[in-house]
Amino acid sequence: MGFSADLGLAAPELVLAIGALVLLVAGAFAPKASQAVGWASVLVLAAAAFEAATGPFGRAFTGGLIADQASAFAQVAIFASSAISIPLGQRWFKRQGVDNFEFPVLIVLAALGMGMMVSAGDLISLYVGVELHSLALYVLAAMHRDNAKASEAGLKYFVLGALSSGLLLYGASLVYGFAGSTVFSDIALAVKGGASTGVLFGLVFLICGLGFKVSAAPFHMWTPDVYEGAPTPVVAFFAAAPKLAAMVLFARLLSQGFGGAIVQWQQVLVALGLISVGVGAFAGLAQRNLKRLWAYSSIANVGYAIIGLSAGTADGVQSMLMFMILYMIDVTGFFACLTALTRKGRAMETIDDMAGLFKEQPGIALAMTAFSLSALGLPPFSGFFGKFYVFKAALEAGVLDEVAAVIGLVGSVVAAFYYLRLIKVMWFDEAKSATDAPPVEAKAIGVGLALFTFPVVMIALHWLDGAAVNAAHAFGLT
Numbered sequence: 001m002g003f004s005a006d007l008g009l010a011a012p013e014l015v016l017a018i019g020a021l022v023l024l025v026a027g028a029f030a031p032k033a034s035q036a037v038g039w040a041s042v043l044v045l046a047a048a049a050f051e052a053a054t055g056p057f058g059r060a061f062t063g064g065l066i067a068d069q070a071s072a073f074a075q076v077a078i079f080a081s082s083a084i085s086i087p088l089g090q091r092w093f094k095r096q097g098v099d100n101f102e103f104p105v106l107i108v109l110a111a112l113g114m115g116m117m118v119s120a121g122d123l124i125s126l127y128v129g130v131e132l133h134s135l136a137l138y139v140l141a142a143m144h145r146d147n148a149k150a151s152e153a154g155l156k157y158f159v160l161g162a163l164s165s166g167l168l169l170y171g172a173s174l175v176y177g178f179a180g181s182t183v184f185s186d187i188a189l190a191v192k193g194g195a196s197t198g199v200l201f202g203l204v205f206l207i208c209g210l211g212f213k214v215s216a217a218p219f220h221m222w223t224p225d226v227y228e229g230a231p232t233p234v235v236a237f238f239a240a241a242p243k244l245a246a247m248v249l250f251a252r253l254l255s256q257g258f259g260g261a262i263v264q265w266q267q268v269l270v271a272l273g274l275i276s277v278g279v280g281a282f283a284g285l286a287q288r289n290l291k292r293l294w295a296y297s298s299i300a301n302v303g304y305a306i307i308g309l310s311a312g313t314a315d316g317v318q319s320m321l322m323f324m325i326l327y328m329i330d331v332t333g334f335f336a337c338l339t340a341l342t343r344k345g346r347a348m349e350t351i352d353d354m355a356g357l358f359k360e361q362p363g364i365a366l367a368m369t370a371f372s373l374s375a376l377g378l379p380p381f382s383g384f385f386g387k388f389y390v391f392k393a394a395l396e397a398g399v400l401d402e403v404a405a406v407i408g409l410v411g412s413v414v415a416a417f418y419y420l421r422l423i424k425v426m427w428f429d430e431a432k433s434a435t436d437a438p439p440v441e442a443k444a445i446g447v448g449l450a451l452f453t454f455p456v457v458m459i460a461l462h463w464l465d466g467a468a469v470n471a472a473h474a475f476g477l478t
Contacts, residue, residue, distance in 0.1 A: 006060035009067040011051040012075055013119070016112040019044030020105055027101030034101040038090045041104035042083045045111060049079040052115075059121060063183040066121040066252075073471035074118040074248040077325055081241040081332060082111040087441050089233035092339055095439070096144065096231075103143060107237065110136035114245035118252070123172040123182040126249060130168060130213065133242060134161050140237070141230040153229025160222040164212035171205025174198060184257035195261035203258055207268060210253070213246040216272050216306060217279035220299045224287075227295035232347065233442075235291060236335030239298050240328040247305055247324055251317050254309070255475040262312040266399050269310035274404060276303025277411035284418050288350050290338060293418055294331065297375055300415055301327050307408060308390035311397035317472035318465075319389035325464060326386040327375070333449030334371040337364050340442035343435050351422055356431025364443060365426045367450035372419040374453040377412050382453050387412065 007014065023044070027037045052075035057068050086104045093103060113133025120126040138161060142154025176182050178198030179190035191199055211219040227235050254265060280300025287293040305327075308319035341348040341357075341364065348354065358365040374383035391405060 005058075006065075008056060009058050009060040010065055010119075011055050012048040012079075013065075013112060013115050015044060015048040015051055016108055016115060019047070020108040020112060023101075023105050023108065027105060031101055032099075034099050034104075035090065037101040038086050038104040041108050042086050044108055045079045045083040045086075048111070048115070049076045049083075052076055052079070061125075063121045063185060064125045065116075065119050066256075067119060068474040070248065070252065070471040070474040071115075071119040073321065073467055074244060075115050077328065078114045078118070078241045078245055079111055081244075081328055082107050082114075082237065084332060084336075084445060085233060085237040085241075088236060088336055088339060088445055089231070091439055091441050092231065092233045093143070098144060098146075100143075103140070106136045106140050106143075109133075110140070110237075111241070114241060117245045118248040120249060120252065121184055121256075123175065123184075126253065127165075127168060127172060129249070130209075130246075131165060133245065134165070134213075137161075137238065137242065140234045141226055143234060144231045147229075147231075149229035150231060151229075153226045156229075157222055157226045160212070164209045164219070167205050167212070168209030171202045171207075171209060174202030174205065176202075178202065184253065187257045188259055191258055192260040195258065195264055200261070200264060203261070203265065204268075206253065207265070207272070210246060210250050211272060214243055214250070214302045214306075215295075215299055216302050217276040217299055220276070220279065223299060224292045224295040227291045227298075228289055232291070232335055232339045232349075236332050236339065239294070239331040239335065243298070243302060244324045244328060247302075247309070247320060250306075251309055251320060251475060255312075255317065255477050259476065266310050266312050269306050270394075270399055270404060273303040273306035273310060274407050274411075276300060276306065277408055278303075281411040281414040284415060287418065288352065290349055290351060290354075290422070293351075293422075294334060297415065297418075298331065300411060301375065303411070304387055304390050304408070307394050310399050311393045312399070312477065313393065313397050314469075314472045314475070314477040316393040316397060317475055317477060318468045319386075319393040321468040321471055322389050322465065323386035325468070326382045329449055329452045330371045330375045330383060333446050333453075334368060334375075336442050336449065337368050337371070337446035340364060340438035340446060341435060342438075343433060345436065348435070351425055354422060354426045355429035357426040357435070360431055360435045361438060363447050364438060367447045368426065369423050370450045370453040372422055376416050376419045378416075380454055 023037050052072045110133045113129050116129030120129055138158045141157045142151050144150040179187045215223040277300050280296045284293050284296035305320045305323045308316050374381035377383045377387040
């Protein structure tokens with residue numbers, strides 16, 4: 001395959017890279033045109049999503065980049081989520097007196113890194129993609145420079161992110177040393193009959209590094225502090241697209257690179273998933289701050305996605321993709337609603353702040369109720385179908401026995417307490433004072449996404465399921 005054909009396969013990444021550079025220069029010369037840069041960034045992301053959905057499939061750059069149905073599925077979802085974050089964040093920063101053009105450009109650069117992650121075909125492109133998106137996220141976490149909590153969040157994220165990057169790099173070097181290649185297909189040949197001790201050590205380090213990126217316990221220590229300190233619309237972005245990108249990378253690495261060692265990593269993933277479910281469910285009980293509460297909720301829900309992936313089958317990958325897409329809708333919508341809520345100019349971020357919200361803002365309260373019940377997994381909301389797919393795949397593959405399944409379900413029951421407590425406060429407690437008029441864009445995004453929890457998702461579920469099936473089979477699992 002020639003160089004021009006390789007560039008054609010990398011078209012989504014090229015669109016984002018060129019677009020980010022052009023917008024960066026435009027913003028530097030016209031810093032007051034931040035809104036124009038923001039809408040141009042949305043168009044760049046839309047163009048990249050179109051390229052991903054319609055572009056050719058194949059392998060480029062000697063296997064370093066893979067364009068297939070899985071990468072297309074993930075990129076369209078990631079770029080769409082990133083595009084939603086731009087108007088939500090830009091308007092929020094403007095209301096805080098921070099009018100900058102860097103925010104949308106950083107979103108585009110983060111999307112570029114995530115696009116590389118889901119298309120990675122070797123350990124080098126894996127690492128470059130992870131670092132590119134992580135560097136943008138570090139800056140986004142500390143974007144509100146006048147806020148001490150935001151600066152603290154950015155610093156914590158950077159320091160702990162550097163630790164996870166070191167684990168990834170060390171694991172990649174061990175795998176390269178013992179397998180003799182960084183390309184996933186070559187590694188798969190080296191571990192066809194099972195991974196050697198050296199390769200297995202490298203794989204453990206890779207799993208630990210990626211566990212940090214998806215905030216799986218016990219690598220979750222950064223998540224509550226960063227969620228609490230970072231600007232709310234930035235958290236809406238953090239909690240959605242990067243998690244999907246890391247989970248798809250997880251699936252590609254394990255299935256296409258270490259498919260011959262499934263028995264050796266299945267039980268590790270089951271343990272990682274169940275620990276995450278337990279930590280997220282029980283630690284969330286003590287939280288009064290909603291951003292910290294949903295940080296622990298994300299830890300638990302990533303645990304469910306990992307349980308689905310641990311099946312080591314195409315059905316397991318499909319369940320993970322379905323779960324992550326449905327969870328992305330819930331978490332983005334919830335934080336959009338949270339972005340819209342202020343009382344006397346102060347952000348409403350605690351459970352107590354939500355008292356009487358249904359009487360003050362019934363539309364937002366209904367949307368937050370739908371997102372909470374969906375994240376809980378209560379039928380007939382979309383989150384129920386995500387958890388149903390996950391447990392079904394794991395049980396059919398035999399990696400989840402009855403005891404482990406009960407542990408996972410107990411986590412859902414425990415987590416129900418903090419979701420239902422929030423709903424009770426919104427619907428039945430008395431408001432302390434009136435809420436401010438919500439911004440149009442934040443309310444529209446929150447209420448609009450709530451439609452996809454029920455019943456609109458019932459109509460779209462068949463299409464989403466078909467797309468997830470095609471994406472899962474692209475990993476070569478049966």
